[in-house]
Amino acid sequence: MNDQHNPYDPYQPQPQIIGYDAYGQPVYQQQAQAQAPQQPAYDPYAGGQQAYGYDPYAQPQAPQQPSYDTYQGGQPQGGYAQPSYDPYDPYGGAGGAGGAGQQWQAAEPAAPVSAPAGVPGQRPAPEPPTAPTAPGAPRRPEPDAEADEAKEYRTEQFSFIEEPDEDSEDVIDWLKFTESRSERREEARRRGRNRVIALVVVLVLAAVGGVGYLWSAGLLPGTGDSEKQGPNAVTGPQQRDTIVLHLHDLKGGGTSTALLVDNSTTKQGTTVLLPNALAVADTEGSATTLGKSVEEDGSSGTREALDTLLGAKIAGTWRLDTPYLENLVEYLGGIEVDTDTAVPDPKAKAGADPLVPKGEQQTLNGRAAVAYATHRASGEAEAKQLQRFGQVVNGMLRKMPSDASNAAAAIEYLQQIADPSLPEKDLAASLAKLADHAKTGAYKTALLPVAEDGSLAEGAGDSVVKDILGGKVTALDAGGVPRVSIKDGTGEDAVEAAKIVLINGGYAFVGGTKADSRAKSEVVYGDDAQKATAVEVAKTLGLPEGSVTKGKPAGTAAVTVVLGRDYEIPGAS
Structure with a gap:
């Protein structure tokens, strides 16, 4: 008799079908017991965990599919093995590469892959329980703990994170150096752009300010009367500082008078020569001449008379006797004058060289300067002597220091008695301003025109009094007298x-x-x-x-x- 089981024999006991193999053939209980591999029984109350992890090349290990035993201790009732189900078998049969003979395994969700030990921020996933084996099958030995540890990553495998070597420090230092150098270059470029912008703004403001000044002064072409009046023409009120200078000739007698005018508005200096024949009013209101007023009324009375006559505000009087003029020229180291005549030396013998030679750019010492300023030939008009006096004054101002403190030192050197109306400090300040004009060529000499009777000549009010002195005819003088x-x-x-x-x-x-x-x-x-x-x-x-x-x-x-x-x-x- 054939011992092989016939599934179609109705008189033969039918074994229980417990599954299907990979080819769809039924698997019976006896056959499964003969072919099923021995697996350790699973105790649902034992809490065992299946060991799994990562290999050194980060390939995940497939977890062991556990078989579940419905009876405690792994012993089934009635001798039947509880089948396990493979959730990945589309036909519900026993999975595996071996086909028939594979025991059914219950489906279990895939456990999350645990992170390697030592990596911060990751928690290990729980290990699944060990699958039970079929009844009577020997249990599979427990996995070796050392093997499981070998399959997991160890902390030394991540030493490049926790323990940087020298190369990594060099890389970090190089990155820091590169970043700092880039920042310095960017900062340098930014500073350069700021400097260029600031320079452009300054140039624009300077150009606008210069054009505005020229426009306001009427010096631009086509604006105002600049082309008609010249570059120094200024309209409106002007700031002037005027002092009167009296040169007393202690040897030859007589005086020479001039007004020293500093026009700070036009930056122009002028010496206005006043003839001694100029008619002025004395302290009692009587008519007199300028020469007599200096001798009789003194500095104060003459200053008031000139102020009344010319309508110009005179700040003070500088009395300069000829010995002081000689000392001042010597202190300045001599002056240069274009002389119009030769002046003989009264102390020299006949036929000797003149004290002052005639010619251009003649250097005069103290004695020569005094002799030339006071020289008036016989029958010569007073205006000629005044012109020479003006030349000496101009040459003296060109050698006078432009600094007020140094000019004060020169005035103090003279040790002359200062006029109360003009202290040495104020006189030095005025002379320093005039010296600055004389050195830059912004200085001129003008003669006040006077008629034969001493009155102001026609046109003198416009050319000298108004333009140079800033005088103006008013109804009343300072005292309210017409x-x-x-x-x-x-x-x-x-x-x-x-x-x-x-x-x-x-x-x-x-x-x-x-x-x-x-x-x-x-x-x-x-x-x-x-x-x-x-x-x-x-x-x-x-x-x-x-x-x-x-x-x-x-x-x-x-x-x-x-x-x-x-x-x-x-x-x-």
Whole structure:
């Protein structure tokens, strides 16, 4: 009889089918017991964990699929082995490469792969329980702990993280060096851009400021009257500092007077030469000459007389005697002057060389400078001597220090008695400013034009008084007294009598001159505000009100009286 089981024999006991092999053939209980591999029994209450992990090349190990025993201790009831189910077998049969004879295994979810030991931030995954074996099969030996540890990663395999070697430190240092060098280059480029921007802004502001200054000063082409008036023309009020200089000739006698004007607005210096014949009013209001006023009224009275006549504010007086001029020139180391004549040396014998030779760029010491400044040949006009005096003053200013402290040292060296109106410190400051103009060529000399009778010549008010001195004809002087001048056209000497009448009437007499003979007298005023003053002057002199007319007064006078033959001289028979 064939012992092989026939599944279609109804009289033969049918064994229980416990599964299917990989080819779909049924697997019976006896066959499965003969072929099933021995697996250790699984105790659901034992809590055993299946060992698994990673190989050294990071390939995950497939976990062992456990077989579950429904009975404690791994002994099934009735001799039947509880089948295990393979969740990966699509046919529900026994999985595995061996086909038939593989015991069914229960499906178990894949356990998460545990991280290698020693890696921070990762927790190990729990090991799955050991699968039970079929009844009667021997248990599989427990996995070797050393083998399991060999399959896991050890901390020394990650030494490149926890224990950096020298090469890694070199790499870090190189990265830091590269980063710092890049930052320095970027910072240098940024500073360079900032400097360029700042320079451009400064240049733009300077250009705009320069153009604005030229425009405001009227020096740009097509703006204002700069082309007509020249580069130094300035409109509006100007700041001037004026002092009067008196040179006293202690040997030859006489004085020479000049006004030193510093115009800080136009940055121009000027020496205005004043002839001694200039008619001024003395302290009592009487007519006198400038030369007499210096000798009789002194520095203070002469300064006030010039201030009244010219309408210019004079800050102070510098009295310079000839010995002090000689010492000052010696202190400065001599001066250079273009001399117009030779001046003989009075102490030398006849035929000796002159003290001052004639020619350009002549170097003069102290004695020569004094001799040239005071020299006036016989029959020579006073204006020629004043021109020489102006040359010496100009040469002296060119050698004077431009610093106020050094200029003060030069003035103190003279040990002269300073005028109370102009202390040495203020005088040195004024001379330093004038010296700066003289050294830069912004200095000139002008002669105040005076008529034969000592009055201001026609046009003097515009060319010198107004333009250089900044004088202006006003109705009243500083004391509130109207200034009146006289032109005598009577054919007789009527100036002195008319002057006395005006002074007694409370007016300031500022000079009288001769005029061509005329029949009718006139009282001329320039400003409408002076019309009432002109009417009062006419009444004071006994002239009719109809003689008052609007015109241009002479010089700086508010009112000019032109006497005609109709004027009755007081006291005349």
